[in-house]
Amino acid sequence: xxxxxxxxxxxxMRHALFFNAVSFLTFVLAVFFLFSRGLNxxxxxxxxxxxxVSYAQPADLTQVRHVVSGLGYSDxxxxxxxxxxxxxxxxxxxxxxxxxxxxxxxxxxxxxxVMAALKAAxxxxxKRRNEFVGPQxxxxxxxxxxxxxxxxxxxxxxxxxxxxxxxxxxxxxxxxLHDVIIILGFFAFFQWEFSLTVLAAVLAVLGYSVNxxxxxxxxxxxxxxxxxxxxxxxxxxxxxxxxxSRTIITHGCTQMMVLSMLLFGGETLHYFALALTIGIxxxxxxxxxxxAAIAMWLGIEREDLVKGTAVKTIEDPNDPNAGATV
Numbered sequence: 001x002x003x004x005x006x007x008x009x010x011x012x013m014r015h016a017l018f019f020n021a022v023s024f025l026t027f028v029l030a031v032f033f034l035f036s037r038g039l040n041x042x043x044x045x046x047x048x049x050x051x052x053v054s055y056a057q058p059a060d061l062t063q064v065r066h067v068v069s070g071l072g073y074s075d076x077x078x079x080x081x082x083x084x085x086x087x088x089x090x091x092x093x094x095x096x097x098x099x100x101x102x103x104x105x106x107x108x109x110x111x112x113x114v115m116a117a118l119k120a121a122x123x124x125x126x127k128r129r130n131e132f133v134g135p136q137x138x139x140x141x142x143x144x145x146x147x148x149x150x151x152x153x154x155x156x157x158x159x160x161x162x163x164x165x166x167x168x169x170x171x172x173x174x175x176x177l178h179d180v181i182i183i184l185g186f187f188a189f190f191q192w193e194f195s196l197t198v199l200a201a202v203l204a205v206l207g208y209s210v211n212x213x214x215x216x217x218x219x220x221x222x223x224x225x226x227x228x229x230x231x232x233x234x235x236x237x238x239x240x241x242x243x244x245s246r247t248i249i250t251h252g253c254t255q256m257m258v259l260s261m262l263l264f265g266g267e268t269l270h271y272f273a274l275a276l277t278i279g280i281x282x283x284x285x286x287x288x289x290x291x292a293a294i295a296m297w298l299g300i301e302r303e304d305l306v307k308g309t310a311v312k313t314i315e316d317p318n319d320p321n322a323g324a325t326v
Contacts, residue, residue, distance in 0.1 A: 005245065006241050006242075006244060009234070009237045009238045009241045010237060010240070010241045010244075011237055012236070012237050012240050012241075012288060012289065012292070013233045013236055013237055013292070013293065013296060015289075016289055016292075016293035016296070017293075019285075019289040019290075019293075020289060020290060020293055020294075023178065023285075023286070023289065023290055026182055026185075027178055027181055027182065027185075029185060030181050030182045030184065030185020030186070030188070030189075031181060031185070033185050033188040033189045034181075034184055034185060034188045036188075037188045037189065037191065038188060039184065039187055039188055039194040040075075040187070040188075040191045040192060040193050040194055041193075041194050042077065042090065042193050042194060042195035042196070043077065043090040043091070043092055043093070043133060044090075044133070044141065044195060044196050045141060045194070045195075046092065046093055047093045047132070047133050048090055048091050048092045048093040048132070048133060049090070049091040049093075049110050049111050049130070049131070049132055049133075050088065050089070050090060050091075050129065050130075050131050050132075050133055051088075051089040051090075051091065051111045051114055051115065051127070051129070051130050052081060052086065052087070052088050052089075052127070052128040052129035052130075053086070053087045053089065053115070053118055053125050053126065053127060053128065054085060054086050054087075054125075054126045054127075054128050055085045055086075055087070055122060055124050055125055055126075056085070056124035057085065057124065058084035058085055059080070059084065059085060059086075059087045061078050061079070061080070061087065061266070061267070063121065063122075064078050064087055064089070064118065065078045065267075067117050067118055067121050068089060068091075068114055068117070068118075070117070071113060071114060071117055073091055073092070073114070074092075075092050075193065076089065076090065076091055076092070077089070077090040077193070077195070077267075078090075078267070079267070079268040080268070086128070089114065091110060091111070091114065111127075111130035112130070115127050115130070141196070145199060148203070149203070149206075152203070152206060152207075153173060153177070156169075156172065156173060156176070156206075156210055157169045157170075157172075157173050160172050160173075160210075160214070160217070163214075164217050164218075164221065165300065165304045167295055167298040167299070167300050167304065168213075168217050168291075168295050168300065170294070170298065171213075171290075171291045171292070171294035171295040171298065172210060172213040172214075172217070172291050174290065174291070174294055175209065175213060175286040175287060175290040175291035175294065176206050176209045176210055176213070176286070176291075178282075178286050178290055179205055179206070179209050179279055179282045179283050179286050180202055180205065180206055180279075182278070182282050183201075183202055183205065183275055183278050183279050183282070184202070186278055187271075187275070192271055192274070193271055194271075195271065197268075197269075197271065197272040198271050198272060198275050200272070201271075201272045201273075201275035201276045201279065202275060202279070204276065204279075205275070205276065205279030205280070205283060208254075208279065208280065208283055209279070209283035209286060209287060212247070212250075212251075212283055212284065212287040213287045213291045215243055215246065215247075216239055216240060216243055216287055216288070216291070216292055217291075217295075219239035219240075219242055219243055220235055220236055220239040220292075220295075220300075222239075223235045223238050223239050224302040232296060232300060232301060232302075233296065236292050236295075236296055239292075240288055240292060247284060251280055251283075251284055254280060255277070255280055255281075258273050258276045258277050258280065259273070259277065261273035261276075262274060262277060
């Protein structure tokens with residue numbers, strides 16, 4: 001399906017050096033903010049108190065947040081859990097007193113204090129769970145997340161190398177990791193909360209960006225077979241131009257859905273949708289100007305993608321067709 005068709009190829013690769021310089025600068029800034037400011041990790045990673053509360057009627061999350069913030073707690077996560085009457089409250093870990101028994105007592109009292117305030121605001125509030133999540137859980141999640149990311153990257157490179165060529169595999173991985181680092185850089189710079197849902201969005205962006213790169217790479221391979229007189233730059237420009245309509249349809253529909261979550265999904269889905277929004281926008285950019293440009297600079301050629309059948313050369317000097325191939 002095409003909303004429109006561009007009859008003249010756009011010279012994307014003519015500006016590849018400029019856009020990749022901008023991309024490199026953005027990437028360096030993202031890495032700098034990650035090391036200088038770090039991520040604002042949520043309770044799942046840092047540890048804290050988990051409080052599950054049940055109400056007789058659908059809970060007013062805005063009122064619950066107001067009650068909890070009125071107690072002096074900041075960076076509190078309040079969301080529905082299971083149903084509209086069940087609420088899960090995540091309280092950040094408090095400063096340790098230095099004595100384990102006193103720390104455990106303080107963490108227990110933290111949940112009781114919040115529960116008492118909620119009970120005063122709504123008598124139907126009932127405590128279902130009050131437990132402390134230690135920071136060691138965050139260490140395990142971080143380690144498992146890094147392992148999962150490594151397996152995903154290795155799998156993507158293997159798939160692209162088998163389907164296309166190793167130069168495309170390297171180009172795609174560089175472009176996709178570029179998207180992931182920039183998302184993390186945004187969260188580090190603005191100190192947005194980085195939670196498990198945001199981590200899920202980052203991993204989703206990694207797969208989403210690969211899909212866009214594969215579409216462009218597949219069209220490049222087709223163009224190498226169809227257009228024998230075009231050079232590599234012209235082939236890439238033609239491939240990107242011919243997929244613009246598909247890109248607008250796919251990413252436009254996806255972005256509308258993500259924006260609806262960002263605007264109307266409430267605080268629970270806010271950072272999840274924000275990470276997806278950043279990832280989708282940079283995913284389009286990186287697939288066109290980063291992945292395709294890197295493949296071009298790595299020296300991708302027609303012979304790399306068009307695997308012809310074995311040929312037999314006629315070598316008999318007495319044969320008038322000597323030197324021909326069949």
